[in-house]
Amino acid sequence: MFFIYLRRELRRRRKAALVVASGLALGIALVIVVTSVSSGMNRAQDKVLESLYGLGTDMTVTKAASPPGEGETVRRPRFEFDAKDDDDDAEQSQDLVMVEGFETLASSTVDKVAGQDGVADAVGGLSVRVMKVNGQFKRGEAQAMPAQPGGPGGGTDSGGTVRGGGAEFDVDSYTVYGTDVAHQGLGPLTSSKITSGRGFDESETDAKVAVVDSAYAKENDLSAGKKLTISGTKYEIVGIATADSGDAAANVYLPLAQAQKLADAKNKVTTVYVQAADSQRIDGVKQTIRKNIPGTMVTTSADLADTVSGSLSTASDLASGVGKWLSIVVLGAAFLVAGLLTSAAVSRRVREFGTLKALGWKSGRVTRQVAGEALVNGLVGGALGIALGLAGAWLITTFSPTLTAQLGGADGGGGAGGDRVFGQGPGGPVQEAAGRALDIALTAPVSLTTIGLAVALAVAGGLVAGGFGGWRASRLRPADALRRVE
Incomplete structure (x- = not known):
């Protein structure tokens, strides 16, 4: 009897049911879209961080910058070339290899970090910058000046000038990252895939081999099998790596021991990459x-995420702030409208419910009947809302608007020994990426949790509407109801 009456009443009041369901559908669809976009924002930020830290890294450990002292000097890159008597026009070339920021930790720090409670794994790495100067000095040609009369004793004065000559040098700067090839599960290289050749072998801890980023390889016509010379040492390029998203953390990857030799930083690292045993215990x-x-x-992923700026940060703030509040307001309004419309429908059905009560229906049965109709309206609205929300998320993912993310907040920190280092900050790929913009395609993934939330909201909307209407229906008295005309 309950379901027969329910079906008949819903068919008879299709327009009113559609209005209630549409209001709920709008609010539920907005919640799905906002939740999905927020999830997409989080994924986009994770991609930005992974391009710097690598997969699985929860935090990094670097040396705390020394406070600047009074009268500190500013150290700048300095190149010195020897004169060559046999060939003054010979080409001059020199590589200056510097540790990023000149801030290093002892390699033993990696073991100390790995031994701390809650740490699942820790790997050290060394970030190095190479500045290559290549060019030549050219000797000028002396030209004599014509003799001029009037010199002492009736003689002539003669002079000369040098024309031509000079110097022309090209400066190339690129980054090198020394990775622990025996522990390749953490670090920036994990965010790149080998697209040509091969990666490092675990036995190549001190081998003269290199993996080159694909963008840098294309720019310099490098490929697997060729040689790359750094500060007079030749390295065989064994593979080309392509970053999964954004730019790579370094242009060239070397075994850690080789990078330490180049930078004269034996048993030193700039960054320790840490993976926590439990993501809930990171702090x-x-x-x-x-x-x-x-x-x-110690810098966690959450700390670094706070420094992300650009359109990604702006959109994320809008989605988490304005978007969520807007969806809450719209959803609350939809619930209220659904409740009021259901209550108004009960008012128009006073004679009907009065007759049912006169025939023996209890107030609880009338209330359940009204609540059942409202619950069905809520479920229909939920189905429509899920369909609209999925369509909106699909459109966002299909068109994939591009957002720009920029990591800021890094300073030009002090170097070791109280000297400030020109153009350098604390070591590590994070500092290298500061000020560098990354383009990220936005997606709007819809999870089962989001769908479950939508269903829960649909049921809640139906219960709210049914509660309003049932409360009104339960207050009706048969005698009063039968005296009123519908």
Whole structure:
């Protein structure tokens, strides 16, 4: 009897049911779209961080920058060329290899970090910048001046000038990252895929081999099998790596021991990449490392995410702020309208419910009947809302608007020994990426959790509407209801 009456009433009041369902559908669809876009924003930020840290990295440990002292000097890259008597026009070339920021930690710090409670894995790396100057000095030609009369004793004065000559040099700057090839599960190289050749072998801990980023390889006509010379040492290019998203963390990747030799940084690292045993304990692990290993600076992914700026940050703020509040307001309004419309429908059905009560229906049965109709309206609205929300998320993912992300907040920190280093900050790929814009395609993934939330909202909307209407229906008295005309 309940379902027969329910079906008949819903068919008889299709327009009213459609209005209630449409209002709920709009609010639910907005919630799905906003939730999906927020999830897409989080994924986009994760891609930005992974392009710097690599997959699986929860935090990095670097050396705390020394406070600037009074009268500190500014160190700048300095190139010195020897004169060559046998060939003054010979080409001059020199590589200046510098540790990024000149801030390093002892390699033993990696083991200390790995031994802290809550740390699943820790790997050290060395970030190096290479500045290559290549060119030549050209000797000028002396030209004599014509003799001039009137010199002392009736003689002539003669002079000369040098024409031509000079110097022409090209300066090329690129980054090198020394990776621990025996532990390749963490670090920036994990965010790139080998697209040509091969990656490092675990036995190549001190081999003269290199993996080159695809963009840098294309720019310099490099490929697997060719040689790359850095500061007089030739390295065989064994593979070409392509970053999964954004730019690569370094132009060239070398075994850690080789990078340490080039930069004269034996048993030194600039960054320790850390993976926590439990993602829920990251903040606790951070505090433990800072407490037990003094002189270090610990940066989590959340810390770095706070420095992301650009259109990605703006859109994320809008989605998490304005978007969520807007969806809440619209959803609340939809619930309220659904409740009011259901209550108004009960008012128009006073004589009907009065007759049912006179025939023996209890107030609870009338209330359940009204609530059942409202619940069905809510489920229909939920189905429509899910369809609209999925369509909106699909459109966003299909057109994939491009957002720009830029990592800021990095300073030109102090170098070791109290000297400030020209153009350098704290070591690591993070500093290298500061000020560099990355283009990220926005997606709007819809998860099962989001669908479950939509269904829950649909049921809640139906219950809210049914609650309003049922409360009105339960207050009706048969005698009063039968005296009123519908």
